[in-house]
Amino acid sequence: MKLGIGIGWRPEIAEAVEALPGIDWVEAVAENLCADHLPASLVRLRERGVTVVPHGVSLGLGGADRPDPGRLAALAARAGLLGAPLVTEHIAFVRAGGARTATPALEAGHLLPVPRTWAALEVLCENVRVAQDSLPVPLALENIAALISWPDEELTEGQFLAELVDRTGVRLLIDVANLHTNHVNRGEDPATALDELPVEAIAYVHVAGGVEKDGVWHDTHAHPVTAPVLDVLAELRSRVAPPGVLLERDDDFPPAAGLAAELDAIRATLDADRGGVRRPAARTPKAGCPVDAAPGGHAPTAGTVEPEALRDRVAVAQASLLSALVAGTPVPGGFDHRRLAVQSRALAAKRADVVAKVAPELPEILGRGYREAFLAYARSRPMSAGYRRDALDFAEQLLIADRPEDEAARRRLTRWWQDRAAPRPPRRTTWPVRAARSVRVGR
Template sequence: MVGAAEAGTERAGLGVGIGWRPEIDLTVERLGVDFVEVIAESVDPADIPESLAVLRGRGVPVIPHGVGLGIGGADRPDASRLAHLAACAQALDAPLVSEHLAFVRGGELEAGHLLPVPRTREALSVIAENVRLAQAELPVPLALENVAALFGWPDDELTEAEFLGELVERTGVGLLIDVANLYTNQVNLGLDAREALDGLPLGRLAYVHVAGGHLHGGVWHDTHTAAAPDAVLDLLAELCVRVRPPGVLLEWDDDYPSDSVLAAELDRIRAAMSRGGAVRG
């Protein structure tokens, strides 16, 4: 499968999209977005929801987004989970699939959360092999997402940008950059988000996530249940100064607002993209 590992996800040309959820399926159909993303674990490839079939019939790309593969663990990717991702990609005629660069399980232990991986060279070698194994089983390119963190590992040898850069160089994997997660790590861990943008290999950018959250007790919680703060959209604009993103997607996972509120959020995303693009020229 040469195409899956080597194809340039940066050429996808996705546009502006939203995360498809069954609770807002008709809203998503009405919004007229350019593409959608669906949680892969929520889809049966043999019985695609009617709303997704409607969107596909309109030519709207649908990207399966995995949350449970655990590519950042020491164990090799689970064959059944990989097969499910591959089947979702085929059933939806997806241009790519995405997952998180995260630790989610070890042996019989399920973390119940997307935990950051230790950014050591030993971990890099293990994860690079996991990525290559996943790429070999997927019929389309794979993009990995940076995660929001509530803590950092004390023995990290690389910054997140350096770690992702070396992973891209070794495997050719695409990047799903979540600017809300960069903001979360800036607030919670003091990691400068703009410096991270400067160091990331944005030439391998597949698409971008934008989302909102809540500050509680001095900690930013990336809940996907509120409008994106201006600071997150400023980071999106900063990213667009550096590169034209193939796609930008709004995540909203609960406490769903009205159609008009979601439409306004998409307009805020478009405005931030235009603002950054104007500087880029």
């Protein structure tokens, strides 16, 4: 399936995307689309013959629990609505805790890395098969960027992806910016990863920008694409001609001319190696290694692990990590404390930014004090039910504390909260009762 050159469609740049020359296809975040109708911009693009691919961010296929049927049905509905030739998601977990671990359910609000172990691979593969059976079109999965590494990993990224493809037949969405991010943050060589993964399984490629701060690369999707990322794209192009390449941009959007210039740089990188595709290095077969295999895929230890026990093992590990990141619990053994602190701050900052987007009235009401107030709230209240609920809970906590101090602002915040949550403002007794209830439900 040939896709060509595309760009991530976002409402903020919808008009610019429609006007850009040479756009063969676009990708839209599935969760941002209504189930029964499309934005007018996407309708016009489809009428012009532009392919639209839904890109999911909330399935959490790398998590310990099986995929939620409702989320799968929603993704399938978007694929049908768009007439999409495939759908895409991520190799990541986005939530943890709950009944399987007898701990409160927590949401990351972000894509977190799956440990590259045989146990995590087994769980991921079963989840992928469930998803494939529920979707009307093929599924492709994206490698993610990460600030942190799991201890005692047993496979490299390329080996992990190769195993996943071998066991499930899933396609790959390779993000070259994420390969660069993992090079800076985790010392992983992009060329080695490309040599180890099955490039013939690539459905398409993401290219995005980021920025380096204090030795850490932040995959922001809000900065221009850098030369090192284009170098990784050239490495990939030297191994295979990708069916599609897409520019991602999620924030701080440049004028249309800036988007066009980035697309031109991508085209130039692809054209520079045209006709010079070399055969990738031979991969070492890993298929068939058991979940009890020792590091490096050696012979298994005695016995096999029951599937539910395997999921429980992964669940405990992921819940411990996510709790340390968003609830301030102790850092699990083997993790880099400094990197976890950076990731924790990044999660809180992203949470504040997204809440400001889904509820723009809050920063308007609170003014310059919004961010400080939200980050203070986030330190004591991990997210458990999505960003819109998070916005309501944040406003509720402020009102219970008789904030903001300005009476006019407090009245506006009260009206905003009442319009969305309840006819009466919350009382000081409300918050402890709801907090206790959430813990009981999580258990």
